[in-house]
Structures are given as structure tokens and as C-alpha cells.
Amino acid sequence: MAETSRKYGGFLCRIAWNILRSRSDAEECVNDTYLRTWNAIPPSRPTAFQAWLGRIVRNLSLDRYKQLRAAKRGGEGMELLLGELDECLPSLHRTDKALEDQEIADLITDFLNTLAPENRIMFLRRYWYGQEIARIAADLCCGQGKVKSSLFRTRKALRRYLESEEVFL
Incomplete structure (x- = not known):
């Protein structure tokens, strides 16, 4: 996991940050990505590993965004993006x-x-x-x-x- 974090951590953080605009929430989603990766890898390793990780963190970040949005009803970043x-x-x-x-x-x-x-x-x-x-x-x-x-x-x-x-x- 340390090697995965070293190699892909910045990439994953950028995706989570672009969606959430919160450092702590982005870090939480990246950490959850590592946990999901750890639990999913033993049966088979995806051929496009970086894209697979990116999809996990993106989905986790979108879920977190929806959760925060339901709780706060604030922010316009993703509404603007998805509205396009x-x-x-x-x-x-x-x-x-x-x-x-x-x-x-x-x-x-x-x-x-x-x-x-x-x-x-x-x-x-x-x-x-x-x-x-x-x-x-x-x-x-x-x-x-x-x-x-x-x-x-x-x-x-x-x-x-x-x-x-x-x-x-």
C-alpha cells in the first residue's frame, strides 16, 4: 500500500480535491480507496490499475460530496460542473x-x-x-x-x- 500511495497518491488526491474542495474529505476518500483496493486486489489485479484506482476515488468522492451536500445544502462547484x-x-x-x-x-x-x-x-x-x-x-x-x-x-x-x-x- 505504501508503494501504491507513493506512486498514485498525488493523482488520487487531485481527483478527490477537484470534487470535494476539502483537504480532509479528499484525504479520507483517498484512504478509503486504499482500503477498497486492499480488499479487492487478491482475486485479480486490474490491467489498467491507475484508471481503476481513479474510478474508485472518484466514486467515493462523489458519494461523499452527495452526503455533504445533503447535510449542508451549500457549495456550487459540482452543481456547476454537472449542470454543464x-x-x-x-x-x-x-x-x-x-x-x-x-x-x-x-x-x-x-x-x-x-x-x-x-x-x-x-x-x-x-x-x-x-x-x-x-x-x-x-x-x-x-x-x-x-x-x-x-x-x-x-x-x-x-x-x-x-x-x-x-x-x-
């Missing part, structure tokens, strides 16, 4: 007519594979890792306007793609 995707994803009240979650995830993956690498990176960094637009722009050496435009066009294209696949929004 509202027009691209099926609404909760239409789940009876939408595809199962895994089928939607597969369609989104197929869509992302059609994007130019830079657009795919921007989309994933914003909506998977929860990074701020300014950070994405700085890391990719471009302007914030370019990132915003790319994300806007990608969301519109995702919506059209899902509608063409008969995922009703």
Missing part, C-alpha cells in the same frame, strides 16, 4: 425510457473515441477529473475561450450522437 452536462445526459425521471447505465457509458466511450485527441482530453479533464477550465487551458497552453468553446461544441455533439442512438434526453 444536463443537456447531454438522460434525466433521472426518464430512466424507464433510457438505456441502462452501462450501455450509455459504452455509447459515451464510443463518442469520445471519435473526437480529436485535444478535444477528448479537454472533455475528460473537465467532466471526469473535475478540473477547472483555467487549469485545463494552462496545462494545454491555450486560452480559456478555446477550452470553453471546445467543451460547448463537444457537449452539443454528444447530445446529437446520443439522440441518434435513440437515447432520449
Whole structure:
């Protein structure tokens, strides 16, 4: 576990921080990630270990965020981020007519594979890792306007793609 923490700790902390914006809550989610990893690894080691760890910490952080949000009813970080995707994803009240979650995830993956690498990176960094637009722009050496435009066009294209696949929004 010490080697896992040394190698992936910063990566996991960034994901948790981007969602929670609280150092103590982020550290708690990262520690819970190590516990889940310890309990899950003996049967089989995932081939994409870093992505597997990232998914665990992201899910734990989102659960923690929902728990905190229910308790406090405050903050706008994740509401803003998730609100940007509202027009691209099926609404909760239409789940009876939408595809199962895994089928939607597969369609989104197929869509992302059609994007130019830079657009795919921007989309994933914003909506998977929860990074701020300014950070994405700085890391990719471009302007914030370019990132915003790319994300806007990608969301519109995702919506059209899902509608063409008969995922009703």
C-alpha cells in the first residue's frame, strides 16, 4: 500500500480535491480507496490499475460530496460542473425510457473515441477529473475561450450522437 500511495497518491488526491474542495474529505476518500483496493486486489489485479484506482476515488468522492451536500445544502462547484452536462445526459425521471447505465457509458466511450485527441482530453479533464477550465487551458497552453468553446461544441455533439442512438434526453 505504501508503494501504491507513493506512486498514485498525488493523482488520487487531485481527483478527490477537484470534487470535494476539502483537504480532509479528499484525504479520507483517498484512504478509503486504499482500503477498497486492499480488499479487492487478491482475486485479480486490474490491467489498467491507475484508471481503476481513479474510478474508485472518484466514486467515493462523489458519494461523499452527495452526503455533504445533503447535510449542508451549500457549495456550487459540482452543481456547476454537472449542470454543464444536463443537456447531454438522460434525466433521472426518464430512466424507464433510457438505456441502462452501462450501455450509455459504452455509447459515451464510443463518442469520445471519435473526437480529436485535444478535444477528448479537454472533455475528460473537465467532466471526469473535475478540473477547472483555467487549469485545463494552462496545462494545454491555450486560452480559456478555446477550452470553453471546445467543451460547448463537444457537449452539443454528444447530445446529437446520443439522440441518434435513440437515447432520449
